[in-house]
Amino acid sequence: MGYSKDSPVKDILGDPQARRLVEQALPGVLNSPMATQLTGFPVGALVAHSPAIQDDEQALSALWEGLAALDGSPALRAHRPFPQPAQHYEDASVPLGSATVSHTGSGRAREPYEVQLDGPTHGNPFVDVEVSATFTCGEREVVVGGFYDGRGRYLVRLLPETAGAWSFRTSSTARSLDGIVGTFTVEGAAEGQHGPVHVDGFHFRHDDGTRHTPLGTTAYAWIHQGADVREATLRTLERAPFTKLRMCVFPKSYLYNSNEPELYPYPRGEDGQWDFTRFEPAFFAHLEESIRQLGQRGIEADVILFHAYDRWGFSDMGAAADDHYVRYLVRRLAALPNVWWSMANEYDLLWAKTEDDWERMAALVVKEDPVGHLLSIHNCGPFYDYTRKWITHSSVQRIDVYRTAENVDEWRRQWGKPVVVDECAYEGDLDQGWGNISGQEMVRRFWEGAVRGGYVGHGETYYRDDEQIWWAKGGQLTGESPERIAFLRRILEQAPDGVLDPLPSDWDVPWAGVAQQQYLLYFGFGRPRFRSLVLPPGNAYYVDVIDTWNMTVQRLPETVQGACRVPLPGREFIALRLTRA
Incomplete structure (x- = not known):
């Protein structure tokens, strides 16, 4: 062949x-x-x-x-189907509900609550045993899938959204795990625990109504580095303005990503091959702890389920193994409040998967996630169809070396959903076009996206001899854009309701804000000495000249109204804010 x-x-x-x-x-x-x-x-x-x-x-x-016409091409690897959960995993001599159950008598709203069952270990519990629990609070009923955590531990996790008296009852194909009941009390949420993020029109809010502004960054393989790098990453994020981090589950093999991780998601068999029917609980415990550490710092974990930058075979496991992995991952992580799902980074580079595969796996995520975390998919070339019902928001990579954020308002109209430009290129100096824009250009793209009603993501790719590059491995940030992104975050928080929406604009300058109340104009590369405006009659407006690079806000001494001329400094990267007096 x-x-x-x-x-x-x-x-x-x-x-x-x-x-x-x-x-x-x-x-x-x-x-x-x-x-x-x-x-x-x-x-x-x-x-x-x-x-x-x-x-x-x-x-x-x-x-x-x-x-x-040449010889030597190996045949494509055949993927074996998985067995179904064993209906007679335990025989009739095993009493129903005889497994030991452990759970606390109380929990808090918007924090994970866990029920542990100590049960059988024979065979392969990862595929042989199905376990779930039905949680009830008054009229509220939530069915949650459980998972095997190794060493005879079966876990079921709930993210309770409300306080009150709760109860649960388990269901399982293993007799010893079936029919176990318990009760517990959920207290009100702790201060500062806002809960999962959901879509709010073209923007986002937490469960408690708190506005979420997804100013994200990227450190794809940070969990696959040594403890010193991971700790440095968390220290950096404590000082950074970012509220979301894009990160991979599987390790990554690409430029400046050549190291082997300490842990893998799967064990190896005696033949040296991965056993895709079993998972490595230590790896997933490490993944969970990393996500919790982000949550403690107010950062959402944008968890990437699949990517193509792979030398281990995780990108082409076959449909049965893919589904097994998706189900297990979602059941383990869905109770963590700060999770977003990304089906793939650059889905179109995963040639072993078709659109039907993505649709099937996305439906599985929706089915297994009782919380309804945000869910999207990311492109390299062509966009996925972001109008699909399961997609909560678009996750976009640049479509042009220079121009991407300028399309945000059009994409909002096209897809009717929030637009997150997760990859607009990276601030750095690598030889690749995606990794060598300046800090000024990164900040400009953030402002262009924001004033058009969307959200742009950050990454940093400055070359280091030790190849410790933020976009790949985390560690430390050295670029100029993060503190300016923090400045933008403060400006957004001062906007009405904490968001910007596009308004009818001039041909050369985009306008955003809330009509009559506040207007924000961004001049980008333009550097005018003044701007002539025609404002709604009957209102006077305070004028703030915002230098987005030097991070200054200068309020002019007099208000303006009607047809007026506003003096400007004649520099690039200036914004103008008009607030009704």
Whole structure:
């Protein structure tokens, strides 16, 4: 069998004839960072992202025909289906509900409450045993799926949203875990515990009504680093303005991501291969603790379920293993209040998965998450259909080297949902176009997105000899944009209701705010000495000249009204705020 579009890049790199064919069609492509880092990628992904050949159908056809004529391409790995939970896992001699149960007599609203069952260990409880619990408070009833935590421990976790007297009853395919009952009391939420974030129109609020402003950053593989780096990451976040962190469950293999993690999600079998029917509880406990540590600092964990930057095989486990993982992950994490779900980082690079796969797994997330945490999916090239019912908000990567945040208001109209530009490029100095914009440009993109009614995300990619780069591993921030993003956060908090919505604008300057009450204009690259305005009649307005880079707010001595001319400093990155007197 010859090579095809689905053949891994590593097979092409290892075959001189195949490599020669690809290099003849696309000179130098196999020496690119994408090829050398993404050796598990299908070669078709490399070709699809090489525009030089896309318009030459004859050359493309000749390339695939030439590769198909060669010998040595390994057959695509067959994925085995999983067994269903065993209906007779324990025989009739085992008394119903005989497992030991442990739980506290009280908990707090908006904090995880856990029921532990100590039960059987024979066979493979990760797939053999299904366990759940029905929690009841008055007329409120919540069914929550449980999971096996190893060493005979089965856990069911609830995130109670209200105080009151609660009870539970378990259900299981294992007789000893079935029919166990208990009661507990939930007290009011602790001060500062706002609960999960949900969509509020084009914006976001916590359960208690507190406004959430998702000014995010990215440290994809921070949980896969040593303890010293993880601790440095948390210390940095304590001083930073960010309220959300994008992070991967699976380890990442890409530029500046070459180290092996200390823990993996799966154990290895005797043959050295991953056993996708079992999980490594120590890894997931570490993941949970990392998310809790973010929550203690007021940071939402935007948990990325899948990504393509993989040398271990986690991006192509097969549908049964994918579903098994999604179900287990959601059941473990859904009770944590500061979780967001991201089905994928750059879903379109995961060539082993189809749109049907994403739809199936997203439905599984919705089914297994009784809290209804925010849920989205992130693109590399083409957007996913963000109008899909299960998607709560868009999670967008740049569509152009320069222009992305400028589209936020249009995307709001197109999708009817909040727009989060999770990747607008990164402040740094790497040789890749996504990783070398200036701090000024990063701040400009944040303001452009904000004044158009959306939210832009941050990342930092300054080169270091030790390859300790924030966007990849966390650690320390050294760029110029974070303190200016903190300044923007303060400006947003001062807006009516803590948000900006786009208003009818001039052709050269976007306007945002609340009509009649407050207007915010952002000039970006423009540097006018003054601006002529026509304001609604009958109102006088205070005028604040905001220098978004130097982080100053200068109130002019006199109010303005009607047709007026406002003096400006003639510098870039100036905003103008008009507040009704």
